[in-house]
Amino acid sequence: MTIGLEDGASLHPEMPPGMPSGVAAIDVAAERARTAGVTQRHYLNAAGAGLMSDAVLERTIRHLRLEQRIGGYAAATELADEVDGVYASAAALLGADADEIACFDTATTALRSIFDALRLGPGDTVIAPRSSYVSQALRLLTLRRHAGVRLDVVPNDATGAMDLTALDRALEQATGRVVVSAVHVPTSSGLVEPVAAIGALARDRGALTVLDATQSVGQIDIDVRQVACDALVTTGRKFLRGPRGTALAYLRRGALDGLGGWAPDVRGSAWTGAGEWTTDGTARQLETWEAAVATRLGLGVALREALDRGMAATESHLAGLGDRLRRALAATDGVALADPPAARSAIVTFTVAGLPGKEVARRLGEARIDTIAVPAGHAQWDLGARGLESVVRVSPHVYNDEADIEALLGAVAEIAAEAR
Template sequence: MTSIQEADVQRARADTPGCSEVVHFNNAGSSLPPARVTETVIEHLRAESVKGGYEAAADVAERLDGVYVSLARLLNAQAEDIAITDSATRSWQSIFYALGFGAGDRILTCRSEYASNAIAYLQVARRTGATVEVVDDDESGQLDVADLRRRLDGRVKLIAVTHVPTQGGLVNPAEEIGEVAAAAGIPFLLDACQSAGQLDLDVQRIRCDALSVTGRKYLRGPRGTGFHYVRPELRDSLEPAMLDLHSAQWVSPTEYELNPTAKRFESWERDFAAMLGLGVAVDYALDWGLSAIDERVSALAATLRTRLGELSGVRVHDQGARRCGIVTFSVASTPAAEVKTRLSEARINTSVSSRSSAQYDFTARELPDMIRASVHYFNTEDEVDLLVREVEKLA
């Protein structure tokens, strides 16, 4: 599919029961799943209840293996380079905490970095004596690749960047960052939890060494699911901070061997129902086509930004040379929390982005708490109109 037409939008909405209940502009938080995702999860839970958990999992062993193939196809990777976890955070952490930092090591990140990642940097810096440095933004508000290049030396141990931040529609230049990292031989960890499912991701093109994803956001999968890609050259050099009998094999009373695939970053116990649901969600996105989704989402978000920007007393805060489906704004006369509440009363779902989620960016730009309205391809122009009318009442 080269583009998503009106008939396609109506089909997507018919596949999504939640569309008849709410106007959902919180897809960067947790999107509305297609009915087939929910039905898959429920079907497996029912099978567990009557067959037993181990037996139900054995019955769908081939389908579970197929989930890895689907996730690899989404990222243009190999199935053995994919690990499935319970969240993007868990996926990201399993790579970061396996890297091993020491005194004087430097971690380079972006100003738009997310709280969970930044807290991990600070913890490791406190433990080891490593330092955390925030790369400057360029004039568009995205990471300044020239400044990144200037900062490189033999002490830089990691370049870690959030692709799409939680607090705006910015898309950081991942491919350019990957080119710089690869040329310098420095590991590049990309947090793609907000971009997977709305942008077409190709780890070969991006040249990242690791990439983490959640299922619940733009991929429209179940909560409690996440996965990551690890380039084999990096994977083979890492031992995860925690191991069990799935991530490693106990080969003698005094020895163990790591799983040779990315499954060394997994644990034995997992939610198989949610895992199957994740696979269905990814296949559903692939059927639509990520380029078509990107085109639809970006256009709808651009319309929303323009419409909100025309309202007196409303300020749109998104930056970047390229922007995606997240739109952040504030209303001068009304606190963000109250705006969210009033929109919820009109059955419009949004969320609030606050300083505690992105201290570097909020501090540098002196941002207020913002409303985040994140669109998806099943949203409509009429829903955009409704959101704008409700915001206008509060301006």
């Protein structure tokens, strides 16, 4: 039985409607077979932390055991080629070169490192969308308050995405060095920003684009050359299904020419004299020497799994699943979609009349259905501006089957009915 769908619609996740010709279907059964976490709960929170595959977990643990036997440095030296392979896999996924990839512990750290290296000061301009996440928004507000940087938050158009005409106007009026702090998919909705158009406008105006892709890498096929961004950051734990505490950054070759990392480290710099040092021109100039090698190797497995699965197939599958969820939830009495019209991702947000999002997520959790409530404090320029105190966020992945979707829709319908 399907719940809340139009007649003739299907929830069958293997074959989303409108899949492009020649794109293979996702084998959901195979994904579930290699993901132990699906056996106990209906897990629909990939945008928070996707479920690792068994192989990702085993690779991480195996390296920790090696470190236990021979020490962390010796273990890293022994696996140096495999560690280098993580950069190659990330580059293949993003359409970059391996020397344009850097590894971090979190995407927030990566963003901070990039913006520190840009050395923005009085009179320089940062342009940001309303879809900015709290960590980056606070970073930009701090630059405005303490470094004298001009901050221009661009309004949305009728679709809920960044208004490109307003962006072009902001770029024309910007002063000093100009950086567009773009977002691909926000934390607060299923919106997909027009990042290729944003990057093209910025490049035409001589501005740099730094893209927050934490909610898109792993669910949307991304080519950094086509997007025309100068830097991109993403986390490993979400749609990439890597271990927590892993992240990646792409830094276009030459983007920091004449600047270099704000806090040089032996990882990407050489101390050549009492007061002199040289900096590696690659993205690794932003890294630090110390790192959790075990989780980085686990991320490497997750990257290879994403490549093997195929990002075109993954994007088509997840976009179709998100569309079906939006239709079903919109047809449920007492439920209102919170996604803007430009929502095209697997992330779906909604509210239930009479209940705060945290309470809805709690009740779903009692039914062994994992979602999350996103408060306005995580997205004031978006949720706060729309007068939404919180939304419930659902984010399926390739390991979710029809039983997971049915369980969610049935439970939301019951919660909404009780609230009425």
